[in-house]
Every structure is written in C-alpha cells, then in structure tokens.
Amino acid sequence: MSTIIDQVKKKKLLTGQKLDFLEYLFQFGPCTTNELKKYVEENGIITDSIKLNQLDRHPSVLKGKGFIKVHSKRKCKVGTSNKRVDVLEVVSEIPEMNTLKLSGKSQKIFESSFNAALLAVEIYNKPRVTFRSESYISLMVNAWTKLFHSYYKLKKIDYFYPKRKDENFRRSWDLAKCIGQYRDLSPSIIANLELFIEYRNEVEHGLPDNKYLDLNLFGECQALLFNYETLVLKLYGEKHALNQSLAFSLQFSTMRNCNQEESNQKLLKAELEEVGGFLQKYRTKLTDDVFNSQEYSVKLIQIPKVSNNDRADVAMTFVKYDELSDEDKENYQHVYTLIKKQVEKVEVVNKGLYKPGKVLLEINERLSTPINQYDLQCLYLILKIKPKDEQRKLSPEKCNSKFCHYDSANDDYLYNENWVNFLEHIYMKQKIKKEDIRLARKGKKNEVLEKIRKIARNY
Template sequence: MPQPYVSSRRLVANSLSAMLSAIEVYNKPRMEYRDEVTVVLVVNAWELALKAALRQAGKRIFYPKKRNEPYRTLAAEDALKQVVIHKLFPTGVDGTALAANVTALVGYRNRAVHLYAADLGEMVYPFLQTSVLNYRDFMLDRFNKDLADSITWQLLPLGAKAPTEPIQFMKTEPANSAVAEVQNFIEGLRKLLDEAQAAGADMQRVAAVYDVHLHSVKPVTRADLVVSVAKEGERVMVKKTDPNQTHPYTMTELIERVNAKRKGPGKDKALTNYDHAALCWKENLRDNPRMAWKHSNGGSYVWSGDAVRCMVDLTDEHYEEVRGEYGEHLRARKAAAKD
C-alpha cells in the first residue's frame, strides 16, 4: 500500500482555519468548556502547520508503517521535535522558546482530552496568547500567510474579570479533588520553563501577558511559578529555587553558549572573558540575581539563561563601547592606586 499523498497547501489552509476557530471560540461572551476547546484547536493548528513545514522541506510526516496497519502521521509532539531538529522555525525567532510554548499547550490538551484539566484555564492563558503571536510569525515566515488578514483586531476588551497571571493562580489551598492534577501540571510547567530558561530561550516567546494592542507587558519565567498566594491573600509563600537549575553555566560555558547563539547583523565578533567582565562592570550583572548567583561561602559566580539572552542581544558596537569605558575605568583605578 503506497504512502498517502499529503498536500502542504491543504495542511496550511486547515491549520489557519483551526487557529481562527480557536480565536473565535475563546472570544465568545458565553462559552462552556472554553479553555479546553480553544487549546485543542490551537494545538491542532500547530500540528497541521508543523506537518506542512516538514512536508514543504521534504521531510517525513509519517511514522514507519507497521504490517497490516494503515499509515499514521506524526503526533503534534513528534512533529514539533522534527521541526526543531531540522531548524524550520523562522529566522530570528527562538525555536527553543516556541517549542516550549507548544509543549505546554500539548500537555494541557492531553489532560483535557484524556481526562480533565482540573481548573487550569487561567494558568494556560498566557501560553495561549503568546502561541497565537508565535503562530502568526511562523505562518508568515514559512508560507507567507498572515493570520491578521482574517481577523478583526478591534475587539472590545470587555469581561467580568481580567485574566489572572500564573503567579496569582498558584494558591496554597487548591480544591482537594484537584490537588494531584493541578500539582502535576504545575510541576510540568516548572520543569519546562526551567529547561527553556537554562537554554537561554527567549521567554517572551514562551508565555507572556499582552494588552489589547498586543504590546508585551512581561515575559513569564520560572520565577512566576514559585510563589504561592493563599486564598485569603493574607500570606505569600516563596519556594526556594535550585541554582543548579536556574543558573547552570560557569563563565566559560556562558561565553561559549553566547557565541554559539549570536547571529545576525552587528553580531560577528566572538566574545571573550574581557567582554564579559566589562559588561558585568557596566551593567552590574553580578548583583542581579536573575543573571548571577554565588554561594555565600565564596566560589565563582554561575550564570542563568537570562544572562545568555542578555549577552546575545547586544551588538558588537555596544560591546566595543563598553570595552572602551571599562578600559578607562581600569586605567583610572590603577593610577589612583599608585597615588
């Protein structure tokens, strides 16, 4: 039995239809099962788009055929892995971050379809918002299709309550019947964000809260998922983070990772330890707990994924300017010591 023919054009068309349906469903003023249906449609849109990208690039979208069984196309998770492996994400967009975003939604989709998703809709909301914008960039880059062409963006921002951020959802006393499901999902998100942040992913592409003009307000990092707010709002519990997860890089590893990720105009020069020292002096990176950590008993600093992203984003021109200022600072300090 020959492998079925699959049209990338039809995959793209159906993918866009699924995403538009998801947006329409979510924006209905009265809708039961809103979050579950929306996520199912968004994941379906991504699955079809990822398969279209693989098909367009001449890559396999079927599993190896088993005897006496029909051909099976890749599940969303496996299609995503193949797109990551073959680097089919848009140029200039962090594929690690996009993959983390879709993975979070797939996890929620699996719970909703095969069991139930407890009451996690508000937790997944920032991932949905970001996923729509990521999807638009993906479709524009791969297929020259703009999702915005089919959407009236002038929507009235009306509602009984504003969507909560993940930090507000993390209550110390969830319903007993939902404890295991909620905790499993939250721990999965923590691990996912840990890995993405440690890899230097652009966390703005993983999950963020946007206003009605689609301007980013803040990215969601693992830090937003370690604070627990009591129902009464009377106390806040902070869970200690593990620096081995949040700050996994030595200085040498940090420089190596930054140089591997610096691409594009104005980012041609390989950075050195001196560039790092100059930037630390200029930006006080060692005093920023999001960037650096050192044990109180001494030892060297270790660095986070945020530090990677910070250094990657700066141009050669900026580093040249900082190096010059740092050199002047060292010379002045040396002259003062002689006096």
C-alpha cells in the first residue's frame, strides 16, 4: 500500500527541500520543527548548518497547502521564556489541490498551447520527417509560452511589454520573460527550458538540420514534454492532461553491434563539431544536480523486457527512478554505469555576464523608449561603474563589483544581470528620464545625480 509520500512523489506535488521536510516529518512522526531539525542533524541526514536552518521556512508553506497539520501544542523554552509551539504531523491523505478553472480568453489561449504540444509530439514521432528536433522545439516553446499566457490571463497579470513608439501593438512576453515572472519552477526545469530557448535562437541564426542531434537531444526533449504536462496538471488539474492523447512511438534499429555504435559516435562527433558543439557547451555549464535531474533530461536505458506469465501485461513499462527502493536504485545504477559515457565538466568563465552591446539589447527589450550607448556612458560616469581611462592604466580592476567585473584576459569590462535590472528599475520604476540623466552627467541636474546614486547604494 502506497504512503502519502509515494503519492506526492508520483504526482510531483512537491519537490526539493519541501518534499524532504515532508519525508523527514513522516519518518519521525509528530514533533516540533526544532525536534525535527535535531533528528536530521543527529542522524547525519543534514550536516550543513545553513540547510538545517532553511527547514524553518517550510512548515508554514506545507500547512497552507494542506500537507501537514498541527497535531497539538507543546510548551518549549524559546530564548529566556517558555512558549507554546506547534507539534506538526503529516496528513493521512493528499489534500485536494486548488487548480484553476479555465474560461473565456484564458481557455482559448490554453487550447492553442495544448494543440501546439500535441502537434509537436506528432511531428517528433514521424519516422522520416526532416527538421524533427527543430519543429518539435519550436512548437513546444510556443506551447510553454501560451501555457504561461493562459495562466497570466486567468490571474489578471499584464503579460505584455510596454508599447514602443515605432510599434502598432504591444508584444506579449516571450518564454524567457514568462519564466522569470512565474518564479515557481525548479532550477532543473528552468535549465531545460533555457536550453531550448537558446537552441531555437541558434536554429534561427543558421544552425543546420542535423538528424544526429535528434539522438543527443532526446532526453531533454522528453523532459520538456514531461515538465509541460506536470505544470498543466498543477495549474488546471488532471482533466487537461495530455497522457490520454499520447502513445509510445515505435523505433527502428534499437540493437546495434560494436562497429555500428563506434561508427555512429564518430559521425556524431563530426556533426557536433560542425555546429560548434552548442549542446555540449551548454551541458558543461550545468551543475551535477541539475544535469542528473530527470526534470532537465530524461535518461533512459532500453532493455528487452522478459515476459512473465501475465498475458495481459503491457509491452512497455516506465520505471520512475525517484520512486525506487535504495536496492533497486543501486541495481539500475550498476546497469547504467556499464554503458554510460562520462560528460567531462569544463569550467565556464564569465557565465551570466554581458558585454556592453548585449546590455543595450537586453535593456531595450524591456523599455518603451530605447536608450543608446551614450546613455550607458552617462551612468558609468555618474556611478563610477568603471575607472576612467587614466585610472584604468594603473588599476583596471577597480570597478563597481555590484554591477561590473573586469575581464583580465580580454582587457574589457563585463556587466551582470543586476546591472540590467538596475537600469530597468531607474527607467521604468523610478521613471527617471534619459534627458535628465544626460544633464546630470554634465552637472546641470544635481538632484537627479544624487537620486541615482542613492538608488544604486540601496539596490
């Protein structure tokens, strides 16, 4: 008989530390948060003090979602006084999740998202279709974007960029913007989505049709679909699930001999070099936790299934790694290590940093009135973001590290995401005009100059 923890894992209702907290509480039984922290520390489950203190954040969230409840109250010494604190326990049944009810415009947007996902799978499963991955990715990115739009429409969130002077209509948020605003996706799901956003951009800028990348992208493509359905279930409930409409695809030549496999790997290597090793470079940027997560990439080992005496048994079975016992996990890992090829981790420098030109492109995507490099130069001087020319010769590294970093290898300055967000803040939230910033740089608007510096100090 499955426990509530098994059901929560199966339906992916919780992930990460919240799921860990629920599991610890289920194992230990009714207790206070401090007692639970002592239990996991003494048993060596969590030894890091920072992670241990983070457990304090989860009870209120889990109570709000109905996964745990207050069993009783108990007097405990808190500081110098005695206080009554909650004794918590896990509920016996999964709570009824509050899914949203689609209607009107949000219903139509979701239907277009749903249909895009179905069409993506249909194209991907056609055996002789060209541009398989490219078509699938384009449609799935559209499906994800429309899914977020339907959610934002239902929640009455304005999901459009400010209208520019040279545009006749407002542009709706792209997928990258939708992800940033949703703020409730795991790092592995975000990494999976960002891969396909970047890959789609590479395709648009000349990445050639490459059937061998279909093999290499399969795990990420499968995770993209699984994650999509998981979010659909979370937002709108099981009646909108795709799994009633999908079937497993048939495959050719699944069994290869050693020479075929070696030949395929050589050809795959040449093809990857042709497209600049984009996929390999992206994977090496990921942490081990993200790369090994099934939410980033579904890793499958295809093994012929030995039939039992049950003639009604299905021909294919998905075994969910997260739900296996420790012994079964060890056995599967043993099989996996026989055939896997280790991906060498390469340190990525300057990750998440922008060149000045990229800063300008990024910020102008967010502003209704574009700015130019001169406007950025004005802010560099006002905030002393980087040293002046004469100072740079002596100490080029003396820049404002809150927003800027010196790249010694290229003798240049790179800017972080915080700088782009700061620019958006002063132009959009504080509504400081670029004309006033230009005057402040010349010493004609001291009140604006001081305001910008004060905002930067507190940002």
